[in-house]
Amino acid sequence: MATNASILTSETAASSVPMPAGVPMPADWRDFVALTKPRVMTLVVFTGLCGLLVAPGHLSPILAFTAILCIALGAGAAAALNQWYEVDRDAAMKRTAARPLPAGRMDRASALHFGVGLSFFSVLLMGFATNWFAAAILAVSILFYVFVYTIWLKPRTAQNIVIGGAAGAFPPLIGWAAVTGDVAALPIALFMLIFFWTPPHFWALALFVRMDYANAGIPMLPVVAGERVTRRQILFYTSIMAAAALAPVLMQLTGLIYGLTALIATGIFAVLAFQVAMNRETDPALMVPERRLFKYSVLYLFLIFGAVVVDHWVVRA
Amino acid sequence: MTPEGQELIRARQRSRSIVMALILFALVVLFFGITIAKMSH
Incomplete structure (x- = not known):
């Protein structure tokens, strides 16, 4: 039972020194x-x-x-x-x-x-x-x-x-x-961007660790609805995320630097999501597009938010 | 309890105490800074 995990009965994970039963080891x-x-x-x-x-x-x-x-x-x-x-x-x-x-x-x-x-x-x-x-x-x-x-x-x-x-x-x-x-409108737009970025980010991960989630009894989309549905949903949410990413520039909340960065970075995201949607691989070890999308999605958020700041500073300068 | 076990617990308590002291010192500095910033606002 994990509740009593730190009550040492034999050996701790951190040490191989034998401990008598019932001795609490401070974490x-x-x-x-x-x-x-x-x-x-x-x-x-x-x-x-x-x-x-x-x-x-x-x-x-x-x-x-x-x-x-x-x-x-x-x-x-x-x-x-x-x-x-x-x-x-x-x-x-x-x-x-x-x-x-x-x-x-x-x-x-x-x-x-x-x-x-x-x-x-x-x-x-x-x-x-x-x-x-x-x-x-x-x-x-x-x-x-x-x-x-x-x-x-x-x-x-x-x-x-x-x-x-x-x-x-x-x-x-x-x-x-x-x-x-x-x-105000800009932070709400940024909120929406992360909100719609989350499903493709996590579902890309969930595709290649599907068995992990299944074993733990967590009803992630690939476990419950299957891989094909998940791949379609990744593409669907990517399209909404793309709209959210371009919204700040269309609403004139940001300038050209953000607009260009968002266009290119979101375009790459969309291509990777499309590759995931088209992939029919069922072996998690061979799910290369899914791993690529997952890794890029993290970089994407850094790029987009970095662009918001640079754009803001350039406009203000 | 074996001497090795006691030593292990002591070592862990010692490292936790040092980290706690560093955190408390950092908080003192932080609260001082916040107070100054608030007063000069």
Whole structure:
């Protein structure tokens, strides 16, 4: 039972020193860092930073740093609570079995306390340092990720990441709100872009780790509806994402630099999605277009959001 | 408990304490910075 994973009975995952039964081993601080999913956090921080940088108005560097820190901590808290809740599912998946909880390097209570504590801390710090509207959006994003996505949607419906994708789309809104105290058309457009980017991104991954999800009992689209439907849906959501990516320039919220970058980067995304849609490979080890789309989708978001900032600075200069 | 086991627990507690001290120091600096920024706003 993973709940008592850190009560050592023989050997720990971190050490081969034999321990007597019932001796609690304190989790290593690196495992608390791992619990926050630092790699996922980089994308969250980057999109939040871009939202903050393009917002009109001024925020002192220390407050801007604090706002980004709060976004990062909030994302880390949500990730910790997600892993606290999903320990049994993570243990059943090859991709996640080495995480601190399923691997037995940390007990569930520590993860829960860490996640809840970090959630309150990030929201309160955001409120005191910037404004309470940004803090409220941060709180909503954490609650949405934990309760709506992790607990409600993920184990129940193949549309889990379509609706749940909203949780990951909040950072540009929060970054913007930290500066202005409100939201406007551009951060909402950026929110929509991440929202519609999420399905092709996750379904590309889900195609080549389908058995992992099936073993864990998670009703991801390839598991429930099959690979052909998933490939079609990737193409469908890519087309909506393309519209969302071009919307800021069509609405004259951004300039030519963003427009050209969005056009080229989204064009490449569409070609890769089309290759996935046309692929009939069923062996996950041979799903090259799917892996290519998944990797490119991460780069795509960095490119698009980077272009928003560069475009904004060039226009302002 | 074996001496090796005790040593392992101590080492882990020590590293956690050091990290916690560094975090607390960073927070002191951060809160000082926030206070100054808020006051001069």
